[in-house]
Amino acid sequence: MRQQEIEVILMRQLASYLAMPVLLVDAEGSIVYYNEPAEALVGRRFDEAGALPKEVWSTVFRIRDEHGAPIPADSLPLMIALRDRLPVHRRLQMTGLDGVSRSIESTAFPLEGQGGRYLGAVAIFWSVNSE
Amino acid sequence: MRVTLWGTRGSLASAGPDTIRYGGNTVCVEVRGSNGACLILDAGTGIRRLGAALEPTIKRVDVLLTHLHMDHIQGLGFFAPLYRPDLDLHLWGPPSTTQDLRGRLSRYLSPPLFPVHLRDLRHGLTIHDVPLGRFEIEGLELHAALVCHPGPTVGYRITDRNKALAYLPDHEPALGARTFPQKPEWTSGFALAAGADLLIHDAQYTAAEYPAHVGWGHSSIPHALAFADAAGVRRLVPCHHDPSHTDDMLDVLLDEMRGLSDSVQILPGKEGARFEV
Numbered sequence: 001m002r003q004q005e006i007e008v009i010l011m012r013q014l015a016s017y018l019a020m021p022v023l024l025v026d027a028e029g030s031i032v033y034y035n036e037p038a039e040a041l042v043g044r045r046f047d048e049a050g051a052l053p054k055e056v057w058s059t060v061f062r063i064r065d066e067h068g069a070p071i072p073a074d075s076l077p078l079m080i081a082l083r084d085r086l087p088v089h090r091r092l093q094m095t096g097l098d099g100v101s102r103s104i105e106s107t108a109f110p111l112e113g114q115g116g117r118y119l120g121a122v123a124i125f126w127s128v129n130s131e
Numbered sequence: 132m133r134v135t136l137w138g139t140r141g142s143l144a145s146a147g148p149d150t151i152r153y154g155g156n157t158v159c160v161e162v163r164g165s166n167g168a169c170l171i172l173d174a175g176t177g178i179r180r181l182g183a184a185l186e187p188t189i190k191r192v193d194v195l196l197t198h199l200h201m202d203h204i205q206g207l208g209f210f211a212p213l214y215r216p217d218l219d220l221h222l223w224g225p226p227s228t229t230q231d232l233r234g235r236l237s238r239y240l241s242p243p244l245f246p247v248h249l250r251d252l253r254h255g256l257t258i259h260d261v262p263l264g265r266f267e268i269e270g271l272e273l274h275a276a277l278v279c280h281p282g283p284t285v286g287y288r289i290t291d292r293n294k295a296l297a298y299l300p301d302h303e304p305a306l307g308a309r310t311f312p313q314k315p316e317w318t319s320g321f322a323l324a325a326g327a328d329l330l331i332h333d334a335q336y337t338a339a340e341y342p343a344h345v346g347w348g349h350s351s352i353p354h355a356l357a358f359a360d361a362a363g364v365r366r367l368v369p370c371h372h373d374p375s376h377t378d379d380m381l382d383v384l385l386d387e388m389r390g391l392s393d394s395v396q397i398l399p400g401k402e403g404a405r406f407e408v
Contacts, residue, residue, distance in 0.1 A: 002316060002322070003317075003321050003322040004316050004317060006278060006279055009318075009319055010307065013306065013308060014307065017307065114225075114226070114228045114277075114283060117263070
């Protein structure tokens with residue numbers, strides 16, 4: 001596996017120290033890391049789940065809006081941040097890999113490095129409540 | 132490739148009776164390719180003596196800066212070949228997110244920090260924002276990549292006839308790592324150093340000193356060795372010695388280091404040392 005860019009390495013290391021759930025995707029959209037607080041939302045430890053390609057994670061989680069309507073994969077905050085390189089904030093309902101549905105708020109933002117390198121995106125989550 | 136250390140000290144030039152053997156000049160390394168190409172890695176105070184020793188017939192010199200901290204650029208204005216109008220002189224280094232290399236260097240090479248403006252130093256000096264990735268200079272293959280150190284900082288890998296030198300004099304790959312070394316893809320600088328025949332690497336602190344300097348951008352001696360070991364490096368030259376580390380202390384530290392790895396040969400980073408790669 002190729003070495004990650006230094007900014008992605010440092011972002012992962014920062015996330016590993018934060019108490020808020022953080023999920024990190026690379027420029028191709030693959031989940032390359034989520035921290036321990038995010039494991040509670042995802043429903044599986046990162047060491048067990050490992051890296052997840054975009055095609056997998058964008059469909060494996062059941063994600064709906066606050067009214068229960070399914071959200072297409074390309075309308076997810078992380079996908080918009082990746083595609084449009086813009087920050088996005090949205091309230092969601094997400095069913096994790098453990099089958100539990102949770103109401104969350106997500107802020108996603110793109111990661112851009114010097115030299116015009118596009119590195120990926122980060123999503124930060126807030127758990128609103130559990131059902 | 133022939134590699135000569137002209138400066139091995141980090142942070143601050145440290146001339147004195149206690150630093151005679153390992154040297155007091157700040158980092159500067161000369162690399163001569165098998166085809167005669169001349170690269171100079173960093174322009175610490177060691178570059179002054181290198182400039183005086185450089186043969187007057189040489190036609191082209193490329194100076195590659197890893198970053199712009201003072202200990203890596205302070206010798207630049209005292210590099211005599213800089214003033215040779217017949218020399219094809221190229222300067223490479225990282226830009227920032229807002230300024231190119233020329234603009235960044237001008238902050239030091241201008242009053243009040245330096246008496247002469249960069250623009251007045253020499254006509255024909257070619258300044259390059261170093262590309263990230265692969266590039267070539269005079270038949271040598273180079274790779275540059277950003278590495279973990281405060282501010283825009285690159286490391287270099289130079290390949291000549293399938294032999295590789297990796298140069299990471301200011302590097303803190305253990306920053307924030309809960310265990311070190313981590314997996315290769317999550318270790319700063321790994322791709323530059325992987326399988327290198329010679330690695331010149333930051334080893335500024337002892338294990339005891341490191342905790343008080345986390346985030347300053349440097350490695351402990353055990354971290355440097357662990358990094359080299361993980362990267363499958365054959366020979367390691369610990370470099371960027373702390374100004375407070377005397378010759379006797381470095382002898383002891385390197386002896387201790389040799390006992391920690393069976394696979395990596397430790398070569399003392401002494402000013403004047405020369406290595407064939």
